[in-house]
Amino acid sequence: MLLLWLAASVATWVPARWTAQDPQSLELLAGTPINCLLMEKVSPEFLAAASSRGLAVLLTLRPEADLEAVLHSAVHAGLSGLVLEGAFEQAQRERARRALAQTGLPLIELPPRAHLRLDRSGPILGSYQGLWPGIRVSEKGVARAAPTGSPWLETNTGFLRYLRAATDAPIWIANRPPAGPTSMERYLAAVADAAIIGARWVVALDPDFDGRLQRREAKALAAWKRIAEHLKFYEDHPEWRNWKPSGQLAIIIDGTSGALLANGIVDMIAVRHVPLRVVPRQRLSQQALQGARIIVSVDPAALDEAAKQLLRSFTRAGATLLSGPPGWKFPAPTVDQITLDEKGIESLGEIWREVNSVLGRRNLGARLFNVAGMLSHLLASPDGAQLVLHLANFTSYPVENITVHLPGSYTRARLLAPGEPPRELALQQIEEGVAIEIERVSSCAALLLDCKR
Amino acid sequence: MTRRELLALLGGGAYAAPARSAPVAIVRARGYEQGLEAAVAGLFDQLGGLGRLVKGKTVTIKLNLTGSPASRFEGRPLGSTHYVHPRLVGAVVHAMGRAGARRVRLVESCWATGGPMEEFLLDCGWPVRALATAAPQVEFENTNARGKGRRYVRLKTPPGAWIYPAYDLNEAYEQTDVFVSLAKLKNHATCGVTLSLKNSFGITPASIYGDDAGLEEPNENPTTGRAAVFHFGKRGPSRSAPQEFDPQSSRDPGYRVPRIVAELVAARPVDLAVIDGIETVTGGEGPWIDGLRFVQPHLLIGGLNPVATDAVAMAVMGYDPQAVRGTPPFHRADNTLKLAEALGVGSADLRQIEVRGLSIEQARFPFPA
Numbered sequence: 078m079l080l081l082w083l084a085a086s087v088a089t090w091v092p093a094r095w096t097a098q099d100p101q102s103l104e105l106l107a108g109t110p111i112n113c114l115l116m117e118k119v120s121p122e123f124l125a126a127a128s129s130r131g132l133a134v135l136l137t138l139r140p141e142a143d144l145e146a147v148l149h150s151a152v153h154a155g156l157s158g159l160v161l162e163g164a165f166e167q168a169q170r171e172r173a174r175r176a177l178a179q180t181g182l183p184l185i186e187l188p189p190r191a192h193l194r195l196d197r198s199g200p201i202l203g204s205y206q207g208l209w210p211g212i213r214v215s216e217k218g219v220a221r222a223a224p225t226g227s228p229w230l231e232t233n234t235g236f237l238r239y240l241r242a243a244t245d246a247p248i249w250i251a252n253r254p255p256a257g258p259t260s261m262e263r264y265l266a267a268v269a270d271a272a273i274i275g276a277r278w279v280v281a282l283d284p285d286f287d288g289r290l291q292r293r294e295a296k297a298l299a300a301w302k303r304i305a306e307h308l309k310f311y312e313d314h315p316e317w318r319n320w321k322p323s324g325q326l327a328i329i330i331d332g333t334s335g336a337l338l339a340n341g342i343v344d345m346i347a348v349r350h351v352p353l354r355v356v357p358r359q360r361l362s363q364q365a366l367q368g369a370r371i372i373v374s375v376d377p378a379a380l381d382e383a384a385k386q387l388l389r390s391f392t393r394a395g396a397t398l399l400s401g402p403p404g405w406k407f408p409a410p411t412v413d414q415i416t417l418d419e420k421g422i423e424s425l426g427e428i429w430r431e432v433n434s435v436l437g438r439r440n441l442g443a444r445l446f447n448v449a450g451m452l453s454h455l456l457a458s459p460d461g462a463q464l465v466l467h468l469a470n471f472t473s474y475p476v477e478n479i480t481v482h483l484p485g486s487y488t489r490a491r492l493l494a495p496g497e498p499p500r501e502l503a504l505q506q507i508e509e510g511v512a513i514e515i516e517r518v519s520s521c522a523a524l525l526l527d528c529k530r
Numbered sequence: 531m532t533r534r535e536l537l538a539l540l541g542g543g544a545y546a547a548p549a550r551s552a553p554v555a556i557v558r559a560r561g562y563e564q565g566l567e568a569a570v571a572g573l574f575d576q577l578g579g580l581g582r583l584v585k586g587k588t589v590t591i592k593l594n595l596t597g598s599p600a601s602r603f604e605g606r607p608l609g610s611t612h613y614v615h616p617r618l619v620g621a622v623v624h625a626m627g628r629a630g631a632r633r634v635r636l637v638e639s640c641w642a643t644g645g646p647m648e649e650f651l652l653d654c655g656w657p658v659r660a661l662a663t664a665a666p667q668v669e670f671e672n673t674n675a676r677g678k679g680r681r682y683v684r685l686k687t688p689p690g691a692w693i694y695p696a697y698d699l700n701e702a703y704e705q706t707d708v709f710v711s712l713a714k715l716k717n718h719a720t721c722g723v724t725l726s727l728k729n730s731f732g733i734t735p736a737s738i739y740g741d742d743a744g745l746e747e748p749n750e751n752p753t754t755g756r757a758a759v760f761h762f763g764k765r766g767p768s769r770s771a772p773q774e775f776d777p778q779s780s781r782d783p784g785y786r787v788p789r790i791v792a793e794l795v796a797a798r799p800v801d802l803a804v805i806d807g808i809e810t811v812t813g814g815e816g817p818w819i820d821g822l823r824f825v826q827p828h829l830l831i832g833g834l835n836p837v838a839t840d841a842v843a844m845a846v847m848g849y850d851p852q853a854v855r856g857t858p859p860f861h862r863a864d865n866t867l868k869l870a871e872a873l874g875v876g877s878a879d880l881r882q883i884e885v886r887g888l889s890i891e892q893a894r895f896p897f898p899a
Contacts, residue, residue, distance in 0.1 A: 446649065447654065472605050473605055474605030476655075478657065
């Protein structure tokens with residue numbers, strides 16, 4: 078019973094790293110949805126103040142910490158739980174799990190991607206490793222192009238899509254901003270990059286921003302308010318976390334064929350705004366592929382006979398199966414490396430040409446126009462009554478005049494965006510379904526559609 | 531240098547038709563919002579009015595949409611930097627309609643795609659529905675492949691041409707009474723300037739002249755640019771199209787690209803040149819060029835001859851339209867205007883060109899040397 082209550086409670090935690098030791102700093106959290114602080118050191122006074130505000134405080138430990146000593150004292154300190162962040166040895170992790178299991182306190186593990194165990198049931202699934210979301214800029218300040226010709230987007234969504242599909246646990250990604258000053262837009266992108274997939278970014282500020290915020294400088298306060306507004310936007314719609322990715326393209330992939338890497342096949346397809354359902358090889362089923370018109374199997378050699386039989390049944394029913402040659406399979410990440418090397422990026426270009434030739438210009442759930450520099454994610458409600466198309470703008474400027482073409486019939490379209498009133502949008506009938514024009518997206522938005530039943 | 535080249539560069543010689551002189555107009559336009567339609571109307575009035583040119587005719591407007599719509603400079607709208615602006619396109623189309631044009635067709639060989647032009651324009655953030663209703667009959671054609679047409683048409687280059695005897699193009703370039711080059715006032719990394727002449731480089735289909743063009747037949751799904759065929763001559767166009775006169779000729783882009791442009795303009799003459807200099811960039815043709823700078827010259831330049839129009843535009847930019855290779859802006863290339871002049875397309879001699887509206891001095895907006 079306690080464990081169930083604990084799991085439910087942890088699932089609602091909206092986490093942030095917190096460096097200030099002053100209880101007064103907690104005033105900055107008023108009006109924000111943040112209710113869980115990850116701290117590397119914490120005083121009894123601070124804990125008491127946090128507790129009085131209903132905030133959970135987690136002590137974050139790194140592999141070099143004296144685990145025994147901390148485990149002993151943590152239980153009595155009034156902490157809400159512990160976080161193991163980093164590449165802990167297996168024996169250390171087991172010891173911590175056993176120690177905390179006796180107390181009822183949650184243990185949250187944020188390992189490197191290479192150490193993720195999807196078959197374990199912890200209160201949270203997450204990693205500290207992630208890219209800092211945004212458009213990759215070359216040394217000369219020019220946006221770099223991906224093999225697809227679009228600006229190269231640094232995103233964790235491919236990794237998160239895979240985790241989301243592979244597990245039912247709440248997901249955290251605890252990547253930190255670069256050391257230098259970072260623009261507010263990049264923080265908003267970090268929030269959206271995780272939230273559109275149904276995950277949570279563990280809010281972390283660069284030291285410059287953090288310092289200015291603690292000194293209550295006006296510009297920092299305004300940026301902090303905007304970040305909180307974006308967190309709240311997604312927390313106000315918890316139902317979206319239970320909605321499933323929609324679209325007629327399914328990709329079968331797992332951790333051994335590149336799903337844990339950044340900038341991989343899933344990211345490459347997503348940057349082209351093709352609605353995509355990630356199907357972990359271990360969760361491959363008739364239901365997981367339902368409605369798929371194109372199936373990409375990244376590592377067909379890893380499929381067992383039953384899985385092959387299932388794919389054959391889909392192709393007999395008219396679906397197109399694209400089976401990757403050995404070169405499509407990328408290795409699992411190492412502890413220090415989560416991105417592709419130059420050779421891998423070259424391979425991606427070749428893969429994209431093949432995938433693109435199969436995709437053509439078909440509408441596989443949505444077609445989006447004028448969305449370079451953005452990410453999107455299409456989700457359907459469990460009853461099929463609604464769709465939400467998430468839009469995250471990674472550029473430093475508002476994107477104007479976006480067009481969305483959707484197959485099917487709809488009775489209503491609304492655009493929701495942080496800090497803005499909902500906007501009703503016109504539905505124009507076109508050959509492939511409906512067209513919807515979106516005048517402007519500043520940082521992120523959600524296009525909510527009521528389906529005609 | 532071959533005999534053909536020598537004769538061509540002698541300023542006409544035996545092969546060149548007499549140079550034409552035509553008026554060029556310059557007007558001030560404050561921006562793409564208020565007053566734009568009046569500025570466009572004023573430009574065409576200075577040229578004697580559109581009616582006599584377009585009434586009852588099919589007008590084909592070649593837009594200048596360089597590179598991928600995903601490539602943006604400083605996040606600005608494409609029309610404010612290296613593309614022509616959609617509001618200007620709308621104003622020109624509307625003016626054509628009001629002047630009695632029977633049909634207005636917007637064309638461009640859209641970067642790396644053979645898909646519908648309407649979708650490419652949506653990717654640019656353009657108001658396609660509004661454009662489609664800016665005149666009684668507006669059509670869109672992506673000429674990067676065969677498009678909606680049934681065939682390619684072969685347009686011959688005149689005597690004196692250097693690289694190709696003819697070009698195979700989307701049939702929209704033949705099925706028109708009036709051909710308009712709607713270009714941008716900007717530099718070009720290879721050719722020095724991108725104006726109404728250089729805009730015609732984009733009438734060629736990548737299905738035939740692209741890096742991934744079919745070896746024998748056109749590739750109707752092109753996904754690349756034309757550098758291998760045109761800039762560097764590393765490969766030929768699809769064998770279904772005319773091949774080079776001399777595959778041993780120079781492979782230098784500064785030699786080849788200006789000549790190809792001059793040949794294209796001679797093969798598909800431009801009846802009206804309009805140059806969008808309201809907002810633009812200096813230093814290159816697109817964001818992939820280092821050192822670009824956003825500027826607002828607030829100018830529209832138009833003329834009935836593209837060489838004369840580009841000569842005036844160059845003078846407004848602070849350049850000598852007679853400049854030779856190695857001098858600004860032709861640092862790495864031959865002068866496209868002079869080459870077009872050699873093929874009899876028009877005159878780049880400012881003394882022979884009547885400038886109406888603003889004078890060159892009044893309009894002067896220096897671009898980088």
